[in-house]
Amino acid sequence: MSLLSAFPRTQIPDEAEKLRPQVKAFLEKSISHMRPQDRAKTWTGFDAEFSRALASHGWVGLTIPEGYGGGGRDAFARFVLVEELLAAGAPIAAHWIADRQSGPLLLRYGTEEQRQFYLPPICRGESFFCIGMSEPNSGSDLASVRTRAIRDGHSWRLTGSKIWTTYAHQSDYMIALVRTSGEPKDRQKGLSQFIIDLSLPGITIRPIRLGTLDSDFSELHFEDVRLPDNALVGTDGEGWTQVNAELAFERSGPERFYSALVLLDMWAERMRAEQCPQDREILGRLIARLASLRAMSIALTGRLAAGESPVIEAALVKDLGTSFEQDIPEIVAASVGAVPDRDADPDMLATLAYLLQLNHVFSLRGGTREILRGMIARGLGLR
Numbered sequence: 276m277s278l279l280s281a282f283p284r285t286q287i288p289d290e291a292e293k294l295r296p297q298v299k300a301f302l303e304k305s306i307s308h309m310r311p312q313d314r315a316k317t318w319t320g321f322d323a324e325f326s327r328a329l330a331s332h333g334w335v336g337l338t339i340p341e342g343y344g345g346g347g348r349d350a351f352a353r354f355v356l357v358e359e360l361l362a363a364g365a366p367i368a369a370h371w372i373a374d375r376q377s378g379p380l381l382l383r384y385g386t387e388e389q390r391q392f393y394l395p396p397i398c399r400g401e402s403f404f405c406i407g408m409s410e411p412n413s414g415s416d417l418a419s420v421r422t423r424a425i426r427d428g429h430s431w432r433l434t435g436s437k438i439w440t441t442y443a444h445q446s447d448y449m450i451a452l453v454r455t456s457g458e459p460k461d462r463q464k465g466l467s468q469f470i471i472d473l474s475l476p477g478i479t480i481r482p483i484r485l486g487t488l489d490s491d492f493s494e495l496h497f498e499d500v501r502l503p504d505n506a507l508v509g510t511d512g513e514g515w516t517q518v519n520a521e522l523a524f525e526r527s528g529p530e531r532f533y534s535a536l537v538l539l540d541m542w543a544e545r546m547r548a549e550q551c552p553q554d555r556e557i558l559g560r561l562i563a564r565l566a567s568l569r570a571m572s573i574a575l576t577g578r579l580a581a582g583e584s585p586v587i588e589a590a591l592v593k594d595l596g597t598s599f600e601q602d603i604p605e606i607v608a609a610s611v612g613a614v615p616d617r618d619a620d621p622d623m624l625a626t627l628a629y630l631l632q633l634n635h636v637f638s639l640r641g642g643t644r645e646i647l648r649g650m651i652a653r654g655l656g657l658r
């Protein structure tokens with residue numbers, strides 16, 4: 276791939292930029308009371324009321340057509356919205372998956388009946404989704420999933436397990452990748468996607484507690500769960516292709532480099548008050564990395580909007596982006612530790628402590644660093 280065609284220079288259109296001051300004003304009113312260490316959760320902070328307030332402004336399902344209750348705006352407008360939400364540390368987890376992934380997936384592969392049913396409540400911030408890809412023993416090796424749906428007349432019977440499912444215990448629906456034919460050794464063949472109503476009988480959901488004491492994800496068991504015929508999303512056996520299209524959306528957005536921005540902001544604020552040339556130089560380097568990542572992410576926003584599926588390039592943004600957001604807490608910790616006698620803002624220290632516990636997950640969620648680098652190497656013709 277040539278770098279310029281992979282990441283064409285792309286500018287956010289003025290029309291999309293007009294949204295920025297409106298979102299900033301809303302956030303100033305609605306989350307300025309939140310402690311920085313809570314804002315540091317950003318897209319893993321769950322607050323259903325906040326999601327509904329955002330939806331009342333038309334900012335959930337922004338790119339969904341108006342006919343389905345969405346904002347009918349383009350992907351650049353969503354970039355502006357999401358960038359502001361992440362930078363401020365807004366608690367967007369409740370609607371995040373539905374907004375980023377499940378809604379667009381249903382729009383692309385769903386039947387008209389599925390769109391009419393699922394999209395309007397997503398846009399009202401009333402219907403929350405989770406992603407059921409990983410299973411015990413099938414994480415990186417996603418093609419080996421064992422959860423199985425068997426056709427039974429006009430319905431399906433689902434049996435198996437999913438794990439590490441972000442906010443399954445707070446979600447209404449899961450879009451899951453499961454096997455509908457063949458064996459795990461058949462790999463990508465015979466996989467399909469289903470939309471699963473998590474209130475159905477036969478489903479057990481157990482939250483898993485993280486080292487940070489947050490319960491952000493869960494383990495699920497499906498015991499002969501009966502799914503209606505119309506729970507199938509897209510085409511039977513085409514799940515792998517559909518999931519890959521979804522992953523390009525999942526890996527190239529600003530959420531892959533903004534996870535520690537609340538801390539970076541606090542550190543920069545502290546520097547305004549103090550003269551420390553060494554720290555300023557480090558901050559300059561970080562800002563330069565951020566600007567490059569942002570330009571790459573905007574370029575892929577344009578390509579996704581044009582109907583392309585830049586999966587390898589998205590993997591590159593995620594790998595570079597998560598390295599950046601992992602570095603921020605380490606760099607701030609080194610700066611604070613270098614002058615231990617200097618008074619440090621307790622909120623900044625609490626935010627730093629939280630992110631130091633969390634930052635290792637940035638390069639795990641959504642596909643690990645090793646797997647992404649393997650994909651990038653293949654894309655460059657090196658493997």
Ligand SMILES: Cc1cc2nc3c(=O)[nH]c(=O)nc-3n(C[C@H](O)[C@H](O)[C@H](O)COP(=O)(O)OP(=O)(O)OC[C@H]3O[C@@H](n4cnc5c(N)ncnc54)[C@H](O)[C@@H]3O)c2cc1C
Nearest residue numbers: 406407408409414415439440441636639640641642643645
């Ligand atoms: C915070 C968080 C949220 C998540 N949310 C979700 C979610 O909502 N839905 C969902 O489906 N999943 C979710 N996941 C799961 C995540 O996608 C998996 O953890 C990830 O894909 C790795 O799978 P695994 O845990 O089974 O590890 P494994 O696949 O067992 O990997 C273990 C280690 O071996 C390395 N490795 C594995 N295979 C190779 C290889 N071929 N070459 C080189 N190295 C290799 C990996 O890079 C990793 O370091 C989440 C994970 C986290 C941490």
